[in-house]
Amino acid sequence: MKVGIIGCGTIGSEIAKAILKIPKLELVSLCDIDKDKAERLSLLFPEKPSIDSLSELISKVSLVIESSSQEVVRIAFPLSIEKRKDMMIMSVGGLLGKEDLLAEAEKMGVKVYLPSGAIAGIDGLKATSCANIESVILTTRKPPSALKGAPYLKDIDLSEIKEEKTLFSATAEEAIKGFPANVNVAAILSLAGIGVQNTKVKIIADPNITRNIHEIEIIGDAGRIFIRCENLPSPTNPKTSYLASLSAIALLKQIASSVKIGT
Ligand SMILES: NC(=O)c1ccc[n+]([C@@H]2O[C@H](COP(=O)([O-])OP(=O)(O)OC[C@H]3O[C@@H](n4cnc5c(N)ncnc54)[C@H](O)[C@@H]3O)[C@@H](O)[C@H]2O)c1
Numbered sequence: 001m002k003v004g005i006i007g008c009g010t011i012g013s014e015i016a017k018a019i020l021k022i023p024k025l026e027l028v029s030l031c032d033i034d035k036d037k038a039e040r041l042s043l044l045f046p047e048k049p050s051i052d053s054l055s056e057l058i059s060k061v062s063l064v065i066e067s068s069s070q071e072v073v074r075i076a077f078p079l080s081i082e083k084r085k086d087m088m089i090m091s092v093g094g095l096l097g098k099e100d101l102l103a104e105a106e107k108m109g110v111k112v113y114l115p116s117g118a119i120a121g122i123d124g125l126k127a128t129s130c131a132n133i134e135s136v137i138l139t140t141r142k143p144p145s146a147l148k149g150a151p152y153l154k155d156i157d158l159s160e161i162k163e164e165k166t167l168f169s170a171t172a173e174e175a176i177k178g179f180p181a182n183v184n185v186a187a188i189l190s191l192a193g194i195g196v197q198n199t200k201v202k203i204i205a206d207p208n209i210t211r212n213i214h215e216i217e218i219i220g221d222a223g224r225i226f227i228r229c230e231n232l233p234s235p236t237n238p239k240t241s242y243l244a245s246l247s248a249i250a251l252l253k254q255i256a257s258s259v260k261i262g263t
Pocket residue numbers: 006007008009010011012031032033034037067068069070072090091092115116117118119184185237239240241244
């Protein structure tokens with residue numbers, strides 16, 4: 001299967017290197033707004049993928065992998081649907097408010113792959129959603145410095161926080177506006193479960209931790225599921241959880257395999 005990657009940063013580079021070892025997948029095209037990044041990445045491959053514009057890439061491949069930004073999702077996803085190209089999306093937040101595109105993809109027979117990203121538990125959430133879900137609560141704990149720049153905290157001096165402090169507790173819809181850096185985790189949970197208006201998000205600043213910690217509690221007809229992810233950063237980017245790249249790689253392996261494990 002011919003694949004192309006839009007966004008040759010942390011996740012895109014890790015995916016590209018992994019594709020070399022996945023039988024049936026062939027990386028033929030790369031696209032990045034920073035052409036040097038795409039060039040540098042292409043040099044790692046014996047059969048150099050071409051460096052293309054977004055629309056050239058979509059024309060050349062049968063699977064488009066997006067690992068760039070939410071803005072790119074809003075441009076590349078409709079184009080992929082129009083050209084009937086399957087797409088894997090990392091910047092899942094870019095789909096919020098664009099759920100009609102998911103319906104359009106379904107209508108056109110275009111497959112859309114949304115990796116679990118920086119969290120675990122999407123398998124249990126999907127299974128529970130086949131019956132009734134009572135509640136989904138995401139609690140994210142970060143060192144105060146990792147929350148810097150969140151619009152919701154613009155009047156708060158994060159350096160003054162000396163012990164664990166809950167800074168936010170509301171719906172995923174509100175969290176996405178106030179904490180855009182958390183948008184992908186809140187988005188995938190909402191899309192897999194009960195939507196942005198019903199999924200609850202709590203954000204805690206904790207000066208005693210060094211990792212980003214996500215806890216997910218799902219209560220429904222199947223019982224209670226509780227998941228805790230203590231994420232290490234990607235080896236090349238402290239802002240990106242390594243688990244996010246690995247989840248995309250695992251999903252690509254699943255696409256290339258006839259054996260599907262897990263929901
Ligand atoms: N699903 C998840 O849980 C999860 C986790 C981490 C990151 N992400 C998302 O995945 C995306 C990639 O993350 P990353 O850590 O690799 O980021 P990164 O900054 O390391 O890489 C992004 C790359 O995209 C390129 N880019 C930006 N705009 C572009 C455009 N218009 N056209 C082409 N290329 C463009 C940049 O030049 C850069 O090389 C981000 O949107 C991030 O929010 C999702």
